[in-house]
Amino acid sequence: MKQLKIVKIGGNIIDNPSYLTQILKDFAAVEGPKILIHGGGILASEFNKKLNIKTKMHEGRRITDEKNLETVIMIYAGLINKNIVATLQSYQCNAIGLTGADANLITSKKRSSSPIDYGFVGDIEEVNTSTIALLLENNITPAFCAITHNQKGQLLNTNADTIAAKIAIAMSKNYETELIYCFEKEGVLANIDNPNSLIPSINKTSYEDLKKRNIIHSGMLPKLENCFNALNQNVKKVIISNYKVLGKQDCKHTSITL
Amino acid sequence: MKQLKIVKIGGNIIDNPSYLTQILKDFAAVEGPKILIHGGGILASEFNKKLNIKTKMHEGRRITDEKNLETVIMIYAGLINKNIVATLQSYQCNAIGLTGADANLITSKKRSSSPIDYGFVGDIEEVNTSTIALLLENNITPAFCAITHNQKGQLLNTNADTIAAKIAIAMSKNYETELIYCFEKEGVLANIDNPNSLIPSINKTSYEDLKKRNIIHSGMLPKLENCFNALNQNVKKVIISNYKVLGKQDCKHTSITL
Numbered sequence: 162m163k164q165l166k167i168v169k170i171g172g173n174i175i176d177n178p179s180y181l182t183q184i185l186k187d188f189a190a191v192e193g194p195k196i197l198i199h200g201g202g203i204l205a206s207e208f209n210k211k212l213n214i215k216t217k218m219h220e221g222r223r224i225t226d227e228k229n230l231e232t233v234i235m236i237y238a239g240l241i242n243k244n245i246v247a248t249l250q251s252y253q254c255n256a257i258g259l260t261g262a263d264a265n266l267i268t269s270k271k272r273s274s275s276p277i278d279y280g281f282v283g284d285i286e287e288v289n290t291s292t293i294a295l296l297l298e299n300n301i302t303p304a305f306c307a308i309t310h311n312q313k314g315q316l317l318n319t320n321a322d323t324i325a326a327k328i329a330i331a332m333s334k335n336y337e338t339e340l341i342y343c344f345e346k347e348g349v350l351a352n353i354d355n356p357n358s359l360i361p362s363i364n365k366t367s368y369e370d371l372k373k374r375n376i377i378h379s380g381m382l383p384k385l386e387n388c389f390n391a392l393n394q395n396v397k398k399v400i401i402s403n404y405k406v407l408g409k410q411d412c413k414h415t416s417i418t419l
Numbered sequence: 420m421k422q423l424k425i426v427k428i429g430g431n432i433i434d435n436p437s438y439l440t441q442i443l444k445d446f447a448a449v450e451g452p453k454i455l456i457h458g459g460g461i462l463a464s465e466f467n468k469k470l471n472i473k474t475k476m477h478e479g480r481r482i483t484d485e486k487n488l489e490t491v492i493m494i495y496a497g498l499i500n501k502n503i504v505a506t507l508q509s510y511q512c513n514a515i516g517l518t519g520a521d522a523n524l525i526t527s528k529k530r531s532s533s534p535i536d537y538g539f540v541g542d543i544e545e546v547n548t549s550t551i552a553l554l555l556e557n558n559i560t561p562a563f564c565a566i567t568h569n570q571k572g573q574l575l576n577t578n579a580d581t582i583a584a585k586i587a588i589a590m591s592k593n594y595e596t597e598l599i600y601c602f603e604k605e606g607v608l609a610n611i612d613n614p615n616s617l618i619p620s621i622n623k624t625s626y627e628d629l630k631k632r633n634i635i636h637s638g639m640l641p642k643l644e645n646c647f648n649a650l651n652q653n654v655k656k657v658i659i660s661n662y663k664v665l666g667k668q669d670c671k672h673t674s675i676t677l
Contacts, residue, residue, distance in 0.1 A: 234497050234501050235497040235498050236493065236497070237497075238496070238501045239492050242497075243566065244574065246520045247520040247572050247573065251570060251571050255522060255523055256522075257517075258518070259515075260504070262501060263501075263504055264514075265513055292557070295553075310504075312508060313509050314506045316501055316502065
């Protein structure tokens with residue numbers, strides 16, 4: 162089976178030009194089929210501020226009304242995605258910038274408005290694996306931003322971690338898939354203020370324990386749920402790691418296992 | 420030889436939702452390989468106004484400084500392009516939204532800063548015909564916005580009429596290519612204020628005459644130069660027409676011939 166590396170880079174990397182340059186350079190140098198998924202960072206919120214558009218959040222998740230949707234389309238699919246593509250091209254990585262609407266690659270359904278109305282937020286229904294494989298087989302590297310569509314003309318803001326996991330799961334039918342969540346920390350930390358508190362591996366049992374003891378909480382919970390979902394559905398390997406992991410073989414990280 | 424239709428839609432169509440819906444519906448219904456190229460419209464300028472960014476023009480052409488480049492990337496490659504793609508998908512046209520940076524499809528060179536410094540504006544060097552053909556052969560319809568790249572990480576604002584002509588020329592090696600410039604008028608008018616003054620056909624000789632008599636001037640001159648360039652380099656057919664042309668067989672238009 163062919164191998165496939167799926168790398169998700171988070172918002173704090175996007176916001177830091179030196180981190181972003183480093184990981185794009187390292188990503189470009191990865192051999193074989195690979196896919197990049199990127200989050201949004203603070204640019205969209207900064208931009209909303211300039212335009213007097215309110216950024217509404219509920220439990221750390223953006224509520225995407227019509228104006229906020231316009232902003233994320235402009236910033237994620239426009240400014241961030243196309244600059245990432247141009248940078249990867251300058252490192253001889255033949256990237257193509259994508260939303261889920263492009264070539265109908267990722268379809269989703271607008272989330273129900275109850276109990277919380279998140280607005281134009283999509284929950285993924287299907288990943289079009291054959292077109293992604295067509296690109297990969299032609300040495301084209303998909304670079305996804307966190308936007309999908311409902312096939313009825315509506316673009317939808319979609320969690321980038323979940324996009325990465327769903328693509329990894331779908332592609333695992335035909336590839337031996339590794340999913341790497343990259344961010345600015347070393348991995349999952351027992352104490353977010355202590356960089357030396359890296360948890361080197363988490364499995365389902367230890368996860369339940371860490372959750373109970375409130376060592377893992379808030380945004381790390383859905384990220385780890387995505388990791389376990391991926392492993393449960395044939396993704397071969399999942400790690401949460403520092404953005405240097407692609408260029409540094411002995412880079413510390415958190416391995417997620419079942 | 421296979422046939423290929425290349426349709427460029429101008430800014431005034433983008434700005435009018437009913438025109439835009441109509442042409443996207445008609446474009447989606449066109450059978451066989453096809454490519455869409457779209458301009459920008461007034462959205463970028465409106466947006467600059469909100470953000471207090473100066474829109475600078477020289478002889479009808481935008482001067483693209485760094486802030487203006489960010490705006491056009493957000494608006495052209497983000498907001499406009501992705502909404503066009505999602506709309507085409509809703510009409511069962513398997514569109515993919517592209518800049519020239521994506522899959523290295525169109526490379527360009529930053530225009531010399533003398534005599535006029537247009538800023539981050541690109542003059543096209545090469546169109547990557549094999550990847551465009553790969554998409555077309557897999558029933559994927561490229562939808563290009565007016566942005567290219569220099570392969571060194573720099574995105575560049577690029578005239579959409581010229582992108583359409585250059586793609587048509589490049590694809591003519593392997594396809595019998597028809598190039599259609601669509602806008603809100605019937606075609607080239609002898610008197611811009613009189614919709615009944617359509618010039619049904621223009622060839623090189625009549626063009627020189629119309630130019631001398633100042634009947635054709637300003638923005639229509641580079642558009643017609645693009646048309647003649649295309650015809651000179653094996654594009655089979657070039658017309659300038661109303662946005663209804665794709666859905667209406669007897670639609671009036673201006674035929675351009677050598």
